Amino acid sequence: MDELWQNDGNPRGLPLKRASGKNQMVTMRDVAEDSGFSPATVSIVLNNAPLARYIAPATKKRIEEAAKKLGYRPNAMARFLRSKRSHTVGLVFFDITDPFCTPVMRGIENALYQSSYVPIFADAHNQRNRFERYLEMLLEHHVEALIVVANWLVVDIHVLADLSKRNIPAATIGWELPGDTVSSVMVDNETGGRMALEHLHQLGHRKIAFIRGPKMLIDSAPRWRGVQKFAHSVGLEIDPALVLQLPDSFDPNSGFEGGHRLTEELLQKKKKFTALMAFDDLTALGAIRALTKAGVKVPEHCSVTGFDDVAMSALSAPSLTTVRQPLEAMGTNAVNIVMEGIKAGLEKREWNSVRQKMNPELVIRDSTRDVAHSSTD
Amino acid sequence: MDELWQNDGNPRGLPLKRASGKNQMVTMRDVAEDSGFSPATVSIVLNNAPLARYIAPATKKRIEEAAKKLGYRPNAMARFLRSKRSHTVGLVFFDITDPFCTPVMRGIENALYQSSYVPIFADAHNQRNRFERYLEMLLEHHVEALIVVANWLVVDIHVLADLSKRNIPAATIGWELPGDTVSSVMVDNETGGRMALEHLHQLGHRKIAFIRGPKMLIDSAPRWRGVQKFAHSVGLEIDPALVLQLPDSFDPNSGFEGGHRLTEELLQKKKKFTALMAFDDLTALGAIRALTKAGVKVPEHCSVTGFDDVAMSALSAPSLTTVRQPLEAMGTNAVNIVMEGIKAGLEKREWNSVRQKMNPELVIRDSTRDVAHSSTD
DNA sequence: TGCCTGCATTGAAACGATTCAATGATGCGA
DNA sequence: TCGCATCATTGAATCGTTTCAATGCAGGCA
Numbered sequence: 001m002d003e004l005w006q007n008d009g010n011p012r013g014l015p016l017k018r019a020s021g022k023n024q025m026v027t028m029r030d031v032a033e034d035s036g037f038s039p040a041t042v043s044i045v046l047n048n049a050p051l052a053r054y055i056a057p058a059t060k061k062r063i064e065e066a067a068k069k070l071g072y073r074p075n076a077m078a079r080f081l082r083s084k085r086s087h088t089v090g091l092v093f094f095d096i097t098d099p100f101c102t103p104v105m106r107g108i109e110n111a112l113y114q115s116s117y118v119p120i121f122a123d124a125h126n127q128r129n130r131f132e133r134y135l136e137m138l139l140e141h142h143v144e145a146l147i148v149v150a151n152w153l154v155v156d157i158h159v160l161a162d163l164s165k166r167n168i169p170a171a172t173i174g175w176e177l178p179g180d181t182v183s184s185v186m187v188d189n190e191t192g193g194r195m196a197l198e199h200l201h202q203l204g205h206r207k208i209a210f211i212r213g214p215k216m217l218i219d220s221a222p223r224w225r226g227v228q229k230f231a232h233s234v235g236l237e238i239d240p241a242l243v244l245q246l247p248d249s250f251d252p253n254s255g256f257e258g259g260h261r262l263t264e265e266l267l268q269k270k271k272k273f274t275a276l277m278a279f280d281d282l283t284a285l286g287a288i289r290a291l292t293k294a295g296v297k298v299p300e301h302c303s304v305t306g307f308d309d310v311a312m313s314a315l316s317a318p319s320l321t322t323v324r325q326p327l328e329a330m331g332t333n334a335v336n337i338v339m340e341g342i343k344a345g346l347e348k349r350e351w352n353s354v355r356q357k358m359n360p361e362l363v364i365r366d367s368t369r370d371v372a373h374s375s376t377d
Numbered sequence: 378m379d380e381l382w383q384n385d386g387n388p389r390g391l392p393l394k395r396a397s398g399k400n401q402m403v404t405m406r407d408v409a410e411d412s413g414f415s416p417a418t419v420s421i422v423l424n425n426a427p428l429a430r431y432i433a434p435a436t437k438k439r440i441e442e443a444a445k446k447l448g449y450r451p452n453a454m455a456r457f458l459r460s461k462r463s464h465t466v467g468l469v470f471f472d473i474t475d476p477f478c479t480p481v482m483r484g485i486e487n488a489l490y491q492s493s494y495v496p497i498f499a500d501a502h503n504q505r506n507r508f509e510r511y512l513e514m515l516l517e518h519h520v521e522a523l524i525v526v527a528n529w530l531v532v533d534i535h536v537l538a539d540l541s542k543r544n545i546p547a548a549t550i551g552w553e554l555p556g557d558t559v560s561s562v563m564v565d566n567e568t569g570g571r572m573a574l575e576h577l578h579q580l581g582h583r584k585i586a587f588i589r590g591p592k593m594l595i596d597s598a599p600r601w602r603g604v605q606k607f608a609h610s611v612g613l614e615i616d617p618a619l620v621l622q623l624p625d626s627f628d629p630n631s632g633f634e635g636g637h638r639l640t641e642e643l644l645q646k647k648k649k650f651t652a653l654m655a656f657d658d659l660t661a662l663g664a665i666r667a668l669t670k671a672g673v674k675v676p677e678h679c680s681v682t683g684f685d686d687v688a689m690s691a692l693s694a695p696s697l698t699t700v701r702q703p704l705e706a707m708g709t710n711a712v713n714i715v716m717e718g719i720k721a722g723l724e725k726r727e728w729n730s731v732r733q734k735m736n737p738e739l740v741i742r743d744s745t746r747d748v749a750h751s752s753t754d
Numbered sequence: 755t756g757c758c759t760g761c762a763t764t765g766a767a768a769c770g771a772t773t774c775a776a777t778g779a780t781g782c783g784a
Numbered sequence: 785t786c787g788c789a790t791c792a793t794t795g796a797a798t799c800g801t802t803t804c805a806a807t808g809c810a811g812g813c814a
Contacts, residue, residue, distance in 0.1 A: 025543075027800060038764045043802055051803085054762055076517045077457040078800035081769045086454065088518075091498065096483060099688070106473060109500045113507075118514055121468065121498035123486045130490075137495055140453045141465075166402075256692050282692070289694050311476070312689050315633050315659070317666050404770060415794045420772055428773085431792055455770035458799045757814090764807075772798085780791075 026070045035066035042067075046074070080142065089338065090138035091119040094150035094175075095126045098252030099282075099310035100327065104149050104173055107331025115339060117144070124150075126250045132159060139166070145338035146170040149331075152217045169341025169351070171334040175218055176355065183341075183353040185334045187325040189219050192360035193226025196277050196305045196323050199362055201234060204371035205275035205303060209242040211262050211287065213279035216248040220279065223307070227277070242266065242273055246283065255279065259286025267294050274302060274371050281306035281313045281322055288316070288367065299369035309363055318366035326358050333358070403449045412443035419444075423451070457519065466715065467515035468496040471527035471552075472503045475629035476659075476687035477704065481526050481550055484708020492716060494521070501527075503627045509536060516543070522715035523547040526708075529594045546718025546728070548711040552595055553732065560718075560730040562711045564702040566596050569737035570603025573654050573682045573700050576739055578611060581748035582652035582680060586619040588639050588664065590656035593625040597656065600684070604654070619643065619650055623660065632656070636663025644671050651679060651748050658683035658690045658699055665693070665744065676746035686740055695743035703735050710735070 028046075032039040037059060044051045045063045052060070066072075080086045089112055093101050112119050120141060122134035138146065139162075146163060151174040163170050164181040176184035200208055210227065213220030231238050244265060246258040259278055263286065266273070276291075278284035284306030288298050296302050298318055306313055309324035337354050344351035405423075409416040414436060421428045422440045429437070443449075457463045466489055470478050489496050497518060499511035515523065516539075523540060528551040540547050541558040553561035577585055587604065590597030608615050621642060623635040636655055640663065643650070653668075655661035661683030665675050673679050675695055683690055686701035714731050721728035 025800090029800075039801080040764055040766090040803080041762085044763090047802080049803080051763095054760090056762065059762080073513070073517055075458075075519065075800050077454040077463065077519060078769090079802075080454040081452075081458055081771090081800080082802040084769085088497075096479060096486070097688075102473060102479065106500065109473070109498065110502075113511075116514070118518060119498045120465075121486065121496045123483065125487075134490075136450070137493070140450055141495060142452065142454060253688070285692055289692075292694055311474075311630070312692065315662055315666075315689065315693075317669060317694060402770090405772095406770080416771080417773080417794050417796095418792085421793090424772080426773080428793095431790090433792065436792080452770055455799090456772075458770080458801090459772040461799085755814105757812105759810100759812085761810080762808090765805095767804090768802085770799105774797090775795095777794075778792085780789105782787105782789085784786090 025075070026072045027075070028072070030070055031063065031067045031072050034070060035063045037063060046072075084142075086142045086144055087117055088141060088143045089117050089119050089335075090122065090135075090141075090143035090146040092122045092124060092131065092134055092138070092146065092148045092150075094124050094131075094148075094152070095250075095252050096123045098151070099312060100151065100174065100252070100308060100325075101149055102311065103327035104331040107328035108147060108149075108335055109331075110328075111332040111335035111339075115335075117339075128155070131155065135159065135162075139168075143168065144342050147334050147338060148172045148175070150175040151219060167345050169338040169345070169353075171337050171354075173330050173334050180353050183334070183337045183355065185330045185337070185356045185358065187219075187330070187360050188357040189222035189360075190226035190229070192307060192323040192325075193223035194230040195226075195360060195362045196307065197227050197230045197236075199321070199364070199368065200275045200277060200303060200305065201230070201236060203275075203303065203368060206236065206371075207239070207242070207271075207273045207275070208236075209266050209273040209276045210238070210244070211259060211276070211278045211283055212243065212245040214246045214248045220245075223279070239271070241269060241271055246279060253282060255282035256286040256289075259283035260290045261286075263287040263290035264294070267291075267296070275368070276302060276304045278304060278306050281308045281310045281320060284320055284322070284367070285312065285316055288318070288320075299367050303368035303371075305368060313363075314365070321365045321368040322363050324361040324363045326361065330358055402452070403447045404452070405449070407447055408440065408444050408449045411447060412440045414440060423449075461519075463519045463521055464494050465518060465520045466494050466496050466712075467499065467512075467518075467520035467523040469499045469501060469508065469511055469515070469523065469525045469527075471501050471508075471525075471529070472629050473500045475528070476689060477528065477551065477629070477685060477702075478526055479688065480704035481708040484705035485524060485526075485712055486708075487705075488709045488712035488716075492712075494716075505532070508532065512536065512539075516545075520545065521719050524711050524715060525549045525552070527552040528596060544722050546715040546722070546730075548714045548731075550707050550711050557730050560711070560714045560732065562707045562714070562733045562735065564596075564707070564737050565734040566599035566737075567603035567606070569684060569700040569702075570600035571607040572603075572737060572739045573684065574604050574607045574613075576698070576741070576745065577652045577654060577680060577682060578607070578613060580652075580680065580745060583613065583748075584616070584619070584648075584650045584652070585613075586643050586650040586653045587615070587621070588636060588653070588655045588660055589620065589622040591623045591625045600656070616648065618646060618648055623656060630659060632659035633663040633666075636660035637667045638663075640664040640667035641671070644668075644673070652745070653679060653681045655681060655683050658685045658687045658697060661697055661699070661744070662689065662693055665695070665697075676744050680745035680748075682745060690740075691742070698742045698745040699740050701738045701740045703738065707735055 028039050028042050032042045042063050045055055045060050124131040160182055171183040173185050212224055244262045276287055278287050284304050288304050291298055291302055298304050306320045306322035309322045313320035313322050341351050405416050405419050409419045419440050422432055422437050501508040523545055537559055548560040550562050589601055621639045653664055655664050661681050665681050668675055668679055675681050683697045683699035686699045690697040690699050710733055718728050
């Protein structure tokens with residue numbers, strides 16, 4: 001079975017050191033005794049501290065061998081206590097159930113792994129209390145930085161102000177806070193909104209229905225702004241009767257339901273439209289379901305676009321044309337930002353928070369089609 | 378906006394203690410000085426240690442007030458160093474990309490939260506080296522227990538043997554190891570396999586195609602066994618020409634592709650079947666896509682079943698009839714198991730690992746239908 | 755020879771909490 | 785009044801590392 005494993009470059013992996021004794025932990029003291037040097041020297045060698053440049057090569061070798069032989073593993077807690085570095089980052093999700101979160105998590109995890117940091121994971125379940133309780137726990141564990149993934153969340157600013165007071169760099173993904181203490185990484189929603197509409201317009205669609213995002217989501221307004229600006233720039237008229245808005249909701253998967261219901265409403269109006277631009281992918285999937293049920297074929301009779309490009313969108317039938325958020329990259333960037341902050345803190349430099357807007361990307365799949373080929377109904 | 382927050386019972390949440398000074402951490406010593414008692418007493422009071430029963434109520438009160446006033450927050454690292462308890466659990470996923478993982482994670486996170494434990498998150502990306510490196514890191518952080526979520530993974534047994542040597546209880550979800558050092562929580566695959574087929578059989582289907590799981594997955598064999606046993610018990614004949622098997626793969630989302638391709642193969646054989654039982658949901662979705670593309674309507678011409686009940690299954694069109702794994706409960710149970718182990722370790726009791734099989738549940742949706750109503754082709 | 759410099763190593767003091775044995779203080783029975 | 789529990793509190797050691805100041809030792813230079 002061995003050859004079935006994927007490989008990340010290091011063919012056999014690190015040999016997992018085996019504790020030589022039974023249950024006891026191997027401490028630095030043990031290494032010191034075994035190698036015949038003092039704990040101080042061992043520490044210097046094993047960490048390659050500045051003082052290590054004075055240590056005789058032979059000594060280094062003996063110590064390293066002893067460490068490997070005994071299966072020494074540094075005690076992260078003890079180390080922290082002295083050095084103030086926990087090598088730990090807090091990772092708070094507003095609701096892990098949102099398919100938006102998985103790729104972001106991938107990106108974050110991967111970037112942290114590169115820096116040998118370890119994430120402490122928290123899921124707020126959309127509950128403010130839980131969020132605050134977790135923050136408390138993360139502070140107790142002395143995370144060196146904090147990353148919050150949310151696309152909506154109301155938090156007193158002072159809660160996060162605590163962080164900056166303690167000099168803990170923080171970044172949010174998919175959401176931003178007033179003030180400049182907390183960094184943020186977001187997709188450029190306005191551009192994304194424009195892209196979707198531009199695509200439909202290029203396909204020749206003129207009668208377009210819209211399902212806007214809920215008011216509480218920070219993404220909703222700029223996306224709509226992108227739509228309006230583009231429509232204005234090409235002289236496209238938006239029929240207010242064809243514009244509906246999702247209600248506020250706490251369930252990240254409610255978009256499906258909402259899209260379904262609102263599309264039914266649209267259909268009842270008996271106003272013709274050849275394309276529908278949905279707020280996000282889930283909404284689009286709900287819309288497609290409603291259209292299909294009503295006998296309106298997608299994309300033959302009606303084109304539909306989503307937003308986000310969650311995993312599901314490639315698998316649905318028809319597969320969904322959507323505006324992709326570079327979720328994994330957003331995670332990576334957030335990590336890089338806070339890592340910069342940590343480094344600055346160590347070197348006692350000043351450091352300014354960052355607001356990053358990432359470019360979305362149009363992904364064309366099967367749910368949109370040239371209006372010329374659309375049959376009229 | 379305040380009222381938009383969902384509530385978890387504690388209406389205003391814990392008041393977030395504000396550090397009173399600027400940047401300095403508030404230590405136990407500070408609380409001691411402020412309240413006029415010794416650090417020892419403070420520790421005893423704040424932890425409600427056994428000795429606390431001797432402490433005068435007035436003292437307790439003064440100390441607690443001082444702690445709150447100063448915004449004292451215990452230092453988890455320092456505490457660990459003495460008490461050996463990190464209040465941390467390692468959480469390793471073989472591949473977070475698998476939709477299987479999200480609900481499991483929810484369950485685990487929630488259960489840990491109840492016990493005030495904090496998870497350290499790791500994603501192995503299907504790579505053995507990564508898995509081992511993470512294990513190393515988790516051990517350095519002295520996690521008190523380990524939970525591994527995988528539905529396949531080849532690991533030398535000695536890697537996890539290290540854990541039991543150090544008395545770290547471990548549990549796996551969706552996967553099990555030989556030997557009895559590691560606990561496991563799995564769905565009862567055999568029963569699940571039977572359920573799916575029984576459902577199709579009850580609907581009157583007799584010509585049934587099967588897409589079996591890849592050999593490398595531990596789930597594949599027992600599911601198939603359930604199928605065979607049921608078929609035998611009711612005298613249903615399984616046509617070998619209608620049985621295909623997914624190839625081994627590392628990509629948890631490859632099932633869709635695989636299901637799609639194998640279904641095309643099935644269709645080319647020109648052998649009639651009125652139902653298709655797929656290994657899991659993704660495979661089923663791929664199959665449905667292929668059927669639809671070939672003009673075979675689901676469920677009108679062909680019923681399809683999946684397995685797992687991942688989030689997507691309820692949203693696909695048609696929604697998928699499937700065998701549900703109680704993923705969240707599986708996460709919860711795994712946590713309870715290792716918590717038992719931790720407790721046993723503290724009390725120096727013996728403790729035996731547990732192998733749990735959970736009952737699956739048939740979820741009937743729109744992708745299956747009575748054969749009587751199926752039009753023949 | 756005496757002194758200084760650079761090299762190699764180490765002693766010992768933190769870091770912030772926990773915990774056990776020890777210390778006063780009090781009350782009570784003899 | 786003494787001795788002895790019981791109660792209330794605390795001093796001091798300890799956990800495993802890191803880090804700074806200190807030490808001993810060569811060799812080189814005056």
